[in-house]
Amino acid sequence: MKTTLDELQAFVAVVDTGSITAAAEQLGLTISATSRTLSRLEEKLRTTLLTRTTRRLELTEEGAAFLQHARTILASVDEAEEQMAARRLRPVGRLRVDAATPFVLHVIVPHLAGFRARFPEVELEVNANEGIIDLIEKRTDVAFRIGALKDSTLHARPIGTSRVRVLASPGYLKRRGTPTRPAQLEQHELLGFTQPESLNDWPLRDASGNTVHIKPTVASSSGETLRQMALAGLGIVCLSDFVTRDDRRSGRLVQLFARQTLDVRQSVNAVYYRNTTLASRITCFVDYMVEALGKRPFEE
Numbered sequence: 001m002k003t004t005l006d007e008l009q010a011f012v013a014v015v016d017t018g019s020i021t022a023a024a025e026q027l028g029l030t031i032s033a034t035s036r037t038l039s040r041l042e043e044k045l046r047t048t049l050l051t052r053t054t055r056r057l058e059l060t061e062e063g064a065a066f067l068q069h070a071r072t073i074l075a076s077v078d079e080a081e082e083q084m085a086a087r088r089l090r091p092v093g094r095l096r097v098d099a100a101t102p103f104v105l106h107v108i109v110p111h112l113a114g115f116r117a118r119f120p121e122v123e124l125e126v127n128a129n130e131g132i133i134d135l136i137e138k139r140t141d142v143a144f145r146i147g148a149l150k151d152s153t154l155h156a157r158p159i160g161t162s163r164v165r166v167l168a169s170p171g172y173l174k175r176r177g178t179p180t181r182p183a184q185l186e187q188h189e190l191l192g193f194t195q196p197e198s199l200n201d202w203p204l205r206d207a208s209g210n211t212v213h214i215k216p217t218v219a220s221s222s223g224e225t226l227r228q229m230a231l232a233g234l235g236i237v238c239l240s241d242f243v244t245r246d247d248r249r250s251g252r253l254v255q256l257f258a259r260q261t262l263d264v265r266q267s268v269n270a271v272y273y274r275n276t277t278l279a280s281r282i283t284c285f286v287d288y289m290v291e292a293l294g295k296r297p298f299e300e
Contacts, residue, residue, distance in 0.1 A: 119281075
C-alpha cells in the first residue's frame with residue numbers, strides 16, 4: 001500500500017477542522033509539514049482531493065469518495081488497537097503449554113478446571129513431552145521444566161522445588177524384602193530412566209561416600225510409566241515428590257532409606273522466550289498456577 005496512515009490522518013484532519021492550520025495544530029505538526037503530507041497524498045493518488053481558495057478548502061468529488069474510505073481505514077486501525085489493548089487486560093486466544101507427562105497429570109490437570117472457570121476465553125492446548133523441546137519449533141507459549149536450565153535464551157519463573165525419594169510398593173517389599181542399606185539395592189529390581197542418565201543418580205551414598213548410580217533392570221523415558229510400574233510391584237523407583245505425593249499419603253508407595261536419603265531437590269520453572277512479548281494469556285496461566293500451588297507447592 002502506497003498511502004500511509006499519517007497521510008490519511010492528515011487528510012481527514014484537514015477536512016474535519018476546515019483548514020490546514022487547524023489540522024496541523026490538532027496533529028501536533030507544523031503547517032508546512034501538514035501541507036506537504038496532503039500534497040504527497042494527492043500525488044500518490046494522482047488526483048486532487050481538496051480545492052483551495054483564499055478562504056476555505058472544499059472537497060472535490062474524488063476527495064469526497066476517498067474520505068469515506070479513509071475514515072473506514074482509520075476506524076479499523078483504532079478498533080484493532082482497542083482489541084489489542086483489551087487482550088492485554090482480558091486474556092483471550094490459544095495458549096500452548098508443554099510439560100513432562102507426570103507434571104501434566106499430577107500438577108497441571110488438577111488445576112485446569114479452576115483456570116478455565118476464571119479465564120474462559122483462553123483456548124488451552126496442553127502437550128506432554130518427555131524430552132526438552134524447542135518452544136518456537138513446536139509453537140509453544142510456555143513450558144514447565146524440571147531440573148537445571150541450560151537454554152540462556154529462555155526467561156524462567158521459579159515455581160518451586162521438588163524432593164526426590166526412593167520408593168517401592170508394599171506388595172513388592174512383601175515379596176522381595178525391604179532393603180535397609182543402599183548396597184542391598186543390587187539384589188533388587190530397579191526401575192530407572194533411559195535418559196538423561198543423571199536421573200539414575202539416586203539420593204543415597206554408597207559405602208565409599210559416593211552418590212549411588214543405579215543400572216535399571218527396567219527403564220523408561222517417562223516418569224509416569226515408572227510410577228505405574230512401581231505401583232504394579234515391578235521394582236524400586238526414585239521419583240520426584242510432585243509425582244508420588246498422593247501415593248505416599250495413601251500408602252500405595254513406601255519410602256525406603258528415609259534416614260539415609262539426601263535432601264536432593266529438582267527445580268521447577270515456567271519458561272518462555274525472552275524476546276517474546278509476554279502475552280496476557282501466558283502471564284495469567286503462570287500466575288494462576290503459582291497461586292493455586294501455593295508458596296511451597298511440592299512439600300509434604
